[in-house]
Amino acid sequence: DAGITQSPRHKVTETGTPVTLRCHQTENHRYMYWYRQDPGHGLRLIHYSYGVKDTDKGEVSDGYSVSRSKTEDFLLTLESATSSQTSVYFCAINKEYGTEAFFGQGTRLTVV
Amino acid sequence: AQTVTQSQPEMSVQEAETVTLSCTYDTSESDYYLFWYKQPPSRQMILVIRQEAYKQQNATENRFSVNFQKAAKSFSLKISDSQLGDAAMYFCAYRSTRIYSGGSNYKLTFGKGTLLTVNP
Numbered sequence: 001d002a003g004i005t006q007s008p009r010h011k012v013t014e015t016g017t018p019v020t021l022r023c024h025q026t027e028n029h030r031y032m033y034w035y036r037q038d039p040g041h042g043l044r045l046i047h048y049s050y051g052v053k054d055t056d057k058g059e060v061s062d063g064y065s066v067s068r069s070k071t072e073d074f075l076l077t078l079e080s081a082t083s084s085q086t087s088v089y090f091c092a093i094n095k096e097y098g099t100e101a102f103f104g105q106g107t108r109l110t111v112v
Numbered sequence: 113a114q115t116v117t118q119s120q121p122e123m124s125v126q127e128a129e130t131v132t133l134s135c136t137y138d139t140s141e142s143d144y145y146l147f148w149y150k151q152p153p154s155r156q157m158i159l160v161i162r163q164e165a166y167k168q169q170n171a172t173e174n175r176f177s178v179n180f181q182k183a184a185k186s187f188s189l190k191i192s193d194s195q196l197g198d199a200a201m202y203f204c205a206y207r208s209t210r211i212y213s214g215g216s217n218y219k220l221t222f223g224k225g226t227l228l229t230v231n232p
Contacts, residue, residue, distance in 0.1 A: 031218050042116075042203055042222035056216065090157065094218040099145055099164075101207075101220055103157035 006104035023091030031094040118223035135204030
């Protein structure tokens with residue numbers, strides 16, 4: 001699993017509140033990704049990072065921001081959670097010049 | 113932009129039988145990777161098999177094999193001797209090999225998934 005830990009694993013929050021999800025890796029890989037999984041959509045890329053303070057948007061980035069102040073942590077923030085952001089969120093890493101992605105165990109977020 | 117299509121939302125198979133999951137994709141690139149990931153009820157994403165587009169030989173991993181048809185842009189997964197533990201959601205995914213300045217070349221484009229049920 002390339003030492004990936006997501007926290008929390010489950011969270012229920014109210015509409016309009018800020019939420020931060022954390023992805024932590026222990027192997028100092030450069031490339032980290034946040035995906036969301038929704039029924040009928042598969043997994044879609046939210047944001048990704050290619051180094052400390054280097055981030056870029058994916059295909060479904062609206063309503064989300066990210067930060068990466070150190071190599072091991074990649075944070076995903078919902079500034080003001082909405083019900084449409086109820087989803088399962090996955091963090092993934094890629095080893096440089098590697099082929100496959102390694103995924104964390106996911107965070108189930110429910111916005112009520 | 114690349115797209116990945118899984119046309120079978122659900123499939124079922126009898127234990128010990130063979131099942132094939134379909135995946136088609138669209139790309140203008142000539143070199144890329146294709147993957148099948150398995151997601152059991154535990155939610156963990158598990159890599160089942162991968163295929164490099166430049167390789168003509170179809171990838172095989174034990175009971176799992178692919179039928180890669182590059183011209184047709186088709187990448188199906190065959191599961192032989194199906195087991196109860198094969199029951200899961202299966203995702204087909206595409207990744208470019210093109211080198212970009214950031215990490216976007218490592219990003220995955222997924223299909224919507226196929227839910228496989230294995231009947232005893």
